[in-house]
Amino acid sequence: MKLPNIYRNKKYHYYIAIPIALMLLSLLVIFVKGIPQGIDLKGGMRITIISSTNFDVQNLKQRVNKVAPTAEVTGAANRVEILIESNSKIKVSQRNFTQIQSLSEELSKARIEELRAKSINDTDAENSAKERYNALSSKIVASSNALLKYMGSNASVASGKNAASIVKKELDKLEYNYVSDILQVVKEKNSIKEYSLEEVGQMLSAYNLRKISEAVVWALLLSSIVIFLIFRKLVPSGAVIFGAVNDIIVALGFMSLLNIPLTLASIAALLMLIGYSLDTDVMLTVKVTKRKESEPKERAYGAMKTGVMMSVTSISAFFVLLIVSLWLKIPTYFQIAVVGVLGLSADIITTWLNNAVIILWDIEKKVVKR
DSSP states (O other): OOOOOGGGSTTGGGGGHHHHHHHHHHHHHHHHHOOOBOHHHHOEEEEEEEOSSOOOHHHHHHHHTTTSTTOEEEEETTEEEEEEOOOHHHHHHHHHHHHHHHHHHHHHHHHHHHHHHHHTTOHHHHHHHHHHHHHHHHHHHHHHHHHHHHHTOOOOOSOSTTHHHHHHHHHHHHHHHHHHHHHHHHHTTSOOSEEEEEEEOHHHHHHHHHHHHHHHHHHHHHHHHHHHHHHOOHHHHHHHHHHHHHHHHHHHHHHHHTTOOBOHHHHHHHHHHHHHHHHHHHHHHHHHHTOOSSOHHHHHHHHHHHHHHHHHHHHHHHHHHHHHHHHHTOHHHHHHHHHHHHHHHHHHHHIIIIIHHHHHHHHHHHHHHO
8 A cells, every 4th residue: 555645735834733642641640640650669579379179260359359459360271370469557567677687787787887996995985885875776676576465466565676577587577468368368378389479669669660660761852862963963863862752742641541560561662662663753754854855755754664564564573462461361561562552653763754844844944034
């Protein structure tokens, strides 16, 4: 099927309204619904279970939700994955335990200062460090015992020196009991042949989120610098970067709409989407602004035929991955595939109804000035 030259239309400038409207709608959806986060970014546990019998996934999800209301159950045949957030008691306990760990580090530093002052016979510094050590120890003991009582533990702490290890042991028990309750629900109708548990704590999830945000920002920033160095013109460079940003926003909007979580896998797909977007946008910009054969609208049309074929080929590959992920019930493949399909579909709209229009408009404007 031959694609028509849409840039021959006298009102082709109005095409730009479509990608902008799509971007605004995506931002609205993100603002209203937010973007769900996987355990990689918000913390929680992933339990992978293999049974000697096949699972009724929907029924298992209903039963697990009675213990963990926000749990997600995916899988097929005799293998399932249960994604659960830590309950409120575990979350509060983990947060308070982190504070106790920080105080314990300060306690160790105070002890080292005390010993160092003692070795050089600095009595004032030694007394000051000892006073600080005793104050920190008392604070740790009080905080630890309060936390242990909150967790429902019969253990107690007598000194700040071993407080963190005692609290950690009881926190592990609390988490183990939570997982055991869920495994007990599974055992009601299925035997458990083997299972594995992967946990992401609040500190690690916060670290992941911070590093991923930095990676996305740096990817866009460095891409912007390279694009500007290549074209050395504001309008073409801005159009290329706008295309990449718009593709990510639209993909995030669909993720919000379809409740696809933001995980390490889906973020990797978003970063990959930046590369795909820059590929088609740079190809368009080079062909329209650098080459001189035929007129600009014909060059844009030629670039569109090549670019759309490139995008359709990539979308087809992601679509195959999507089918495989649905068949095998693999969430990671599903997230990558959906982001790829939706993001590249948005890239077709953004590149050929927005970026091409902006570049052609810029060229026409310069011709008129001459």
